[in-house]
Amino acid sequence: xxxxTQSPEALRLQEGExxxxxxxxxxxxxxxxxxxxxxxxxxxxxxxxxxxxxxxKEKERLKATLTKKESFLHITAPKPEDxxxxxxxxxAGNMLTFGGGTRLMVKP
Amino acid sequence: DAGVIQSPRHEVTEMGQEVTLRCxxxxxxxxxxxxxxxxxxxxxxxxxxxxxxxxxxxxxPEDRFSAKMPNASFSTLKIxxxxxxxxxxxxxxxxxxxxxxxxxxxGDGTRLSIL
Numbered sequence: 001x002x003x004x005t006q007s008p009e010a011l012r013l014q015e016g017e018x019x020x021x022x023x024x025x026x027x028x029x030x031x032x033x034x035x036x037x038x039x040x041x042x043x044x045x046x047x048x049x050x051x052x053x054x055x056x057k058e059k060e061r062l063k064a065t066l067t068k069k070e071s072f073l074h075i076t077a078p079k080p081e082d083x084x085x086x087x088x089x090x091x092a093g094n095m096l097t098f099g100g101g102t103r104l105m106v107k108p
Numbered sequence: 109d110a111g112v113i114q115s116p117r118h119e120v121t122e123m124g125q126e127v128t129l130r131c132x133x134x135x136x137x138x139x140x141x142x143x144x145x146x147x148x149x150x151x152x153x154x155x156x157x158x159x160x161x162x163x164x165x166x167x168x169p170e171d172r173f174s175a176k177m178p179n180a181s182f183s184t185l186k187i188x189x190x191x192x193x194x195x196x197x198x199x200x201x202x203x204x205x206x207x208x209x210x211x212x213x214x215g216d217g218t219r220l221s222i223l
Contacts, residue, residue, distance in 0.1 A: 043214030
């Protein structure tokens, strides 16, 4: 059975304090790893797709990386507006399996 | 461009009543997905359609749940009869053709409360 696990469940950072979120996956025939951001009362918003081990993608203060078993979302010098829940999802053919998410809180 | 539109945004009803959730996908998107999100189970896929045809409904929890897509611009998820354990946020998402790594785009969900 496909499984995606995210850690930590919650993370509190001071503004400017860099950190990383982890996404571990066990998926047969991975076709891509997705990262989404979800704000309260909203649907998940697409951030990145990673296709193969070693791949990296960046957007503003966020950088996503992928290995054969894990993906990391690195947040550099976060700001309060980066506070949200970050979800990763593994694609094994049209269907996404989501992790439980990491709730990030950045304090000014 | 308009995103995925869901209605209603909130629904509160009593146990046993029929509930219908609605979704308008992004124009030109050929895939439509229905998800349910709860604190306990996270985001779970219920069913998805390709070109208005249901492809996989293995995530639909029971026969009380049904989904239709009568045309490319509209889909419904119906619960009949509803139960308190159906309380959750229900999301609709759509994506275009062109490989299964095209990202899914989500609506803002319907928060359903069954009393």
